[in-house]
Amino acid sequence: MKKFSIVIAGGGSTFTPGIVMMMLDNIDRFPIRTLKLYDNDGERQAILGEALEILLKEQAPDIDFSYTTDPETAFTDVDFCMAHIRVGKYAMREQDEKIPLNHGVVGQETCGPGGIAYGMRSIGGMMEIIDYMEKYSPDCWMLNYSNPAAIVAEACRVMRPNAKVLNICDMPVGTLRRMSQIIDKEPKDLEVRYFGLNHFGWWTSVKDKEGHEYLPQIREYVAENGYLTKVEVDTQHMDQSWQETHKKAKDLLAVNPRYLPNTYLKYYLFPDYEVNHSSCTYSRANEVMDGREKTVFTAAKKIVEKGTAENSGFTIDSHASFIVDLARAIAFNTHERMLMIVENNGAIANFDDDAMVEVPCIVGSDGPEPLAQGKIPAFEKALMHQQVTVEKLVVEAYITGSYQTLWQALTLSKIIPSAEVAKNVLDDLIVANKGFWPELS
Numbered sequence: 122m123k124k125f126s127i128v129i130a131g132g133g134s135t136f137t138p139g140i141v142m143m144m145l146d147n148i149d150r151f152p153i154r155t156l157k158l159y160d161n162d163g164e165r166q167a168i169l170g171e172a173l174e175i176l177l178k179e180q181a182p183d184i185d186f187s188y189t190t191d192p193e194t195a196f197t198d199v200d201f202c203m204a205h206i207r208v209g210k211y212a213m214r215e216q217d218e219k220i221p222l223n224h225g226v227v228g229q230e231t232c233g234p235g236g237i238a239y240g241m242r243s244i245g246g247m248m249e250i251i252d253y254m255e256k257y258s259p260d261c262w263m264l265n266y267s268n269p270a271a272i273v274a275e276a277c278r279v280m281r282p283n284a285k286v287l288n289i290c291d292m293p294v295g296t297l298r299r300m301s302q303i304i305d306k307e308p309k310d311l312e313v314r315y316f317g318l319n320h321f322g323w324w325t326s327v328k329d330k331e332g333h334e335y336l337p338q339i340r341e342y343v344a345e346n347g348y349l350t351k352v353e354v355d356t357q358h359m360d361q362s363w364q365e366t367h368k369k370a371k372d373l374l375a376v377n378p379r380y381l382p383n384t385y386l387k388y389y390l391f392p393d394y395e396v397n398h399s400s401c402t403y404s405r406a407n408e409v410m411d412g413r414e415k416t417v418f419t420a421a422k423k424i425v426e427k428g429t430a431e432n433s434g435f436t437i438d439s440h441a442s443f444i445v446d447l448a449r450a451i452a453f454n455t456h457e458r459m460l461m462i463v464e465n466n467g468a469i470a471n472f473d474d475d476a477m478v479e480v481p482c483i484v485g486s487d488g489p490e491p492l493a494q495g496k497i498p499a500f501e502k503a504l505m506h507q508q509v510t511v512e513k514l515v516v517e518a519y520i521t522g523s524y525q526t527l528w529q530a531l532t533l534s535k536i537i538p539s540a541e542v543a544k545n546v547l548d549d550l551i552v553a554n555k556g557f558w559p560e561l562s
């Protein structure tokens with residue numbers, strides 16, 4: 122079988138060790154000859170790079186491993202770029218969450234003003250790595266899960282329409298795993314129908330391969346418990362705040378029992394509840410810095426200190442195996458059915474063609490082919506239209522440098538109560554994001 126050359130962009134990410142371990146776990150399905158880490162923060166990346174070098178020498182000595190901050194070295198001779206960059210890192214995520222909260226507005230990584238601020242930072246970073254990929258390895262595909270994926274995907278559509286970038290999110294994968302636990306099945310036994318935007322959608326069907334529909338059974342469970350399951354396989358997302366998120370799906374279902382909701386809809390439908398249950402001084406960014414970031418970087422330092430990765434704290438991020446499924450779909454034309462963020466073009470019959478939507482696709486060597494999801498009802502359609510317009514305005518504001526357009530984007534966000542609050546939040550975000558956003562006028 123062909124062996125592939127991979128670069129991980131955002132090599133210093135908290136997810137890098139888990140994803141490398143997951144790739145090693147899948148090496149028979151997806152052989153690797155070269156693995157490179159690329160980051161623009163050499164110091165942060167080196168901590169993980171040194172540890173992974175030791176681990177790979179022990180567990181996969183045939184793989185040519187390296188880490189670099191030099192784009193040419195990183196992007197030359199690569200087949201796939203797995204991209205998970207966070208422009209501004211956790212320090213800026215903290216600002217994205219706390220600035221809106223100080224104005225009484227939801228502060229969240231990818232939704233509402235936090236997501237808009239993050240989007241304005243991510244667009245430049247993403248275009249930069251896409252350009253490196255196209256310059257040094259024109260045949261390479263980028264599998265992107267850098268956030269905010271909805272805004273990044275729209276920016277790719279407008280700014281790099283021909284680039285080989287596939288935008289994907291792990292949330293539908295994680296939620297399907299919870300659903301499969303609820304009905305005592307395996308995710309691979311199930312086939313779903315789904316429509317929406319990234320972090321903003323609904324499952325309309327969950328069937329087994331024989332065609333049995335499980336949506337009513339799952340709905341009954343979610344109406345009582347949300348997606349909180351009894352057997353926990355996802356240790357990372359059992360922090361208190363994530364438990365609350367999974368539970369809150371119960372209230373989302375009460376508003377709209379027709380379909381099964383994406384958990385992040387809670388930020389749009391229950392913003393007042395979210396603000397009342399958030400802390401302006403200790404947000405999710407703090408939870409992650411004190412949790413996942415500390416755990417991963419402490420484990421890396423220990424490996425380097427001991428000179429061995431035996432019994433190391435690095436764990437396989439097995440839920441991320443969808444990344445290998447996606448790479449295999451492209452490399453081996455497997456026609457895997459996956460939820461992807463793609464240009465609508467009729468997949469949702471009564472929604473704008475040029476909207477970036479999240480729908481099931483069949484993925485082969487030429488990329489994703491969206492599956493038709495038919496017409497959607499008025500309630501979901503109106504919510505989606507409002508949100509997708511926010512995402513489009515953010516990209517327009519980035520390109521034109523228009524303060525007015527970004528103010529409109531914030532004003533239109535369902536999470537923000539008025540144009541006045543939108544302006545106050547925007548003015549604080551501009552100060553905090555100096556050097557990361559284009560100058561607005």
Ligand SMILES: NC(=O)c1ccc[n+]([C@@H]2O[C@H](COP(=O)([O-])OP(=O)(O)OC[C@H]3O[C@@H](n4cnc5c(N)ncnc54)[C@H](O)[C@@H]3O)[C@@H](O)[C@H]2O)c1
Pocket residue numbers: 130131132133134135136137159160161162165166205206207208209210211246247249250266267268269270289290291292
């Ligand atoms: N879509 C999904 O399903 C999903 C799931 C989990 C995480 N994520 C995303 O993955 C990314 C990484 O998350 P994390 O929590 O591990 O963040 P992190 O801060 O630990 O890692 C991100 C890394 O990106 C680097 N970086 C920033 N800008 C860069 C640039 N222009 N070029 C190269 N490297 C750059 C940073 O230096 C940092 O080392 C985030 O965008 C996060 O939102 C997405």
Ligand SMILES: O=P(O)(O)OC[C@H]1O[C@H](O[C@H]2[C@H](O)[C@@H](O)[C@@H](O)O[C@@H]2CO)[C@H](O)[C@@H](O)[C@@H]1O
Pocket residue numbers: 230268290291292294295296355358405409440
């Ligand atoms: O707050 P964080 O940094 O821990 O997570 C934010 C990410 O959350 C989503 O991904 C979750 C997924 O929903 C859950 O089921 C589980 O499997 O873990 C994932 C994160 O590893 C979301 O899709 C991402 O875009 C967010 O970055």
Ligand SMILES: [Mn+2]
Pocket residue numbers: 270290291292320
């Ligand atoms: Mn996501």
